[in-house]
Amino acid sequence: MLNGNVIGIKNIKTVSQQASLADLGMDSIMAVEIKQTFEREYEIFLTAEDIRTLTLARIMELTAQIETNTSTTKSVSSATPKGSAGIQIFIKNFGDEKLTTKPFMYLPTMISDDSDNNSLDQENEMVMFILPGLEGYAAGMVNLSRRLEVKVCVLQYYSEETDDDNFDKMVERLYKTMKERLNPRHPYILLGYSFGSLPMLKLAQMLESEGHSGIAFCIDGSPDFLKATISTIMSIENEIQLQNSLIFHIINITSPKNEVTKTLMDKLKDIGSFEERIQWAIRICPSQQTYSNKFIESTVKACYYRLKIALNQSEIKKIKAPIVLIRVKKNPSFLALDENYGLNKFTDGSITVHLLEDYHDSITENKQCANIINSVLSAQRGGKVSNLCSSKCS
Known part of the structure; x- marks a missing residue:
């Protein structure tokens, strides 16, 4: 799953789960990493607008749903x-x-x-x-x-x-x-x-x-x-x-x-x-x-x-x-x-x-x-x- 390090958050539990990535200070490079991770790890293809409006709750929902259907998940560090x-x-x-x-x-x-x-x-x-x-x-x-x-x-x-x-x-x-x-x-x-x-x-x-x-x-x-x-x-x-x-x-x-x-x-x-x-x-x-x-x-x-x-x-x-x-x-x-x-x-x-x-x-x-x-x-x-x-x- 995407973790707080990608968007510069040390403790992801300290922020609202309904906050969008844009609200959390996501910049263009973070957006590229997030987009790449979803595509490479989960084969989910998102537009720039989709990524801007993603909330932490929605990310957790997406990744949990996909990880339920697969036995292996590649790590972000190995893919990027x-x-x-x-x-x-x-x-x-x-x-x-x-x-x-x-x-x-x-x-x-x-x-x-x-x-x-x-x-x-x-x-x-x-x-x-x-x-x-x-x-x-x-x-x-x-x-x-x-x-x-x-x-x-x-x-x-x-x-x-x-x-x-x-x-x-x-x-x-x-x-x-x-x-x-x-x-x-x-x-x-x-x-x-x-x-x-x-x-x-x-x-x-x-x-x-x-x-x-x-x-x-x-x-x-x-x-x-x-x-x-x-x-x-x-x-x-x-x-x-x-x-x-x-x-x-x-x-x-x-x-x-x-x-x-x-x-x-x-x-x-x-x-x-x-x-x-x-x-x-x-x-x-x-x-x-x-x-x-x-x-x-x-x-x-x-x-x-x-x-x-x-x-x-x-x-x-x-x-x-x-x-x-x-x-x-x-x-x-x-x-x-x-x-x-x-x-x-x-x-x-x-x-x-x-x-x-x-x-x-x-x-x-x-x-x-x-x-x-x-x-x-x-x-x-x-x-x-x-x-x-x-x-x-x-």
């Missing part, structure tokens, strides 16, 4: 190795492997389909370029895109990074792809989710150096947020632990409900190189038809290199564009970040902060997130972006 919950919040779904090697993908929106052909008059059409999260694939942005009133092109990161690759090379690839599809008659529109906020800001800087102007959206991400979260929340003690936690999670995503990962972390400790550990984990995992071994290997490596990029950030000069930050309302207090996630260091323009009751890994699914973006873009069409972005919404 140290640091893994922090990694999980950074990785969304991978989608179709065949689509992940494309440098970009148009996604269906409220006004356009997923074709590369313009559905509107080229001269009147605005395109939003989205930089996805750590995994770098468009699949995690599908639900957000469907609710947007603008054509959407997701710039994918590929999975071909090598140890000698770097942030500048990565952004240069993205820049070339974007420039071929950017309508010079309109301001640029960039959106970076989580890790995507890093390349997004660099792309904005490059575009402005060529005389373009525009607007930048950050969805629960910033250089400071990423560095603080990766350094602190994940509690990774060394690079090997970081690598092994990535292997653990990506194996779980590609081969769900397997029995191998119960002991995977312990066994990985005895294997030498990163490459050997990845290959060994793939080899002992149950056969699955969705993803190739090469894809799993390249995704693990790519996520690792991107985490290192976030920890050892290259300099990003200030941009002129206004920034709209849509972030979760409550983050762990030990992150000690300003309300604007330190984005004031990256723009001379105005910053709008919108606070949503949600979690890092699910905020893009929130209808309010899309509504905010649509509202800002509607004002931009009317030439009112600077006025809109001078106020703060919550």
Whole structure:
């Protein structure tokens, strides 16, 4: 059963059984651990709203009911190795492997389909370029895109990074792809989710150096947020632990409900190189038809290199564009970040902060997130972006 340690309560008997987890001070990382525990231990799949409204009494009822019907229950500690919950919040779904090697993908929106052909008059059409999260694939942005009133092109990161690759090379690839599809008659529109906020800001800087102007959206991400979260929340003690936690999670995503990962972390400790550990984990995992071994290997490596990029950030000069930050309302207090996630260091323009009751890994699914973006873009069409972005919404 979930215990008080997960939500920071030393003695669970001292609090009301009818108190919700939100009332008890649950933060986004705790929510991920709780969600993961229910899924992995009991095969119960809860939404972000379900978790927020759970009471201690309901948790006890659920777990008691299931434990009555099963003779064995895995422990939380064995299912969730140290640091893994922090990694999980950074990785969304991978989608179709065949689509992940494309440098970009148009996604269906409220006004356009997923074709590369313009559905509107080229001269009147605005395109939003989205930089996805750590995994770098468009699949995690599908639900957000469907609710947007603008054509959407997701710039994918590929999975071909090598140890000698770097942030500048990565952004240069993205820049070339974007420039071929950017309508010079309109301001640029960039959106970076989580890790995507890093390349997004660099792309904005490059575009402005060529005389373009525009607007930048950050969805629960910033250089400071990423560095603080990766350094602190994940509690990774060394690079090997970081690598092994990535292997653990990506194996779980590609081969769900397997029995191998119960002991995977312990066994990985005895294997030498990163490459050997990845290959060994793939080899002992149950056969699955969705993803190739090469894809799993390249995704693990790519996520690792991107985490290192976030920890050892290259300099990003200030941009002129206004920034709209849509972030979760409550983050762990030990992150000690300003309300604007330190984005004031990256723009001379105005910053709008919108606070949503949600979690890092699910905020893009929130209808309010899309509504905010649509509202800002509607004002931009009317030439009112600077006025809109001078106020703060919550």
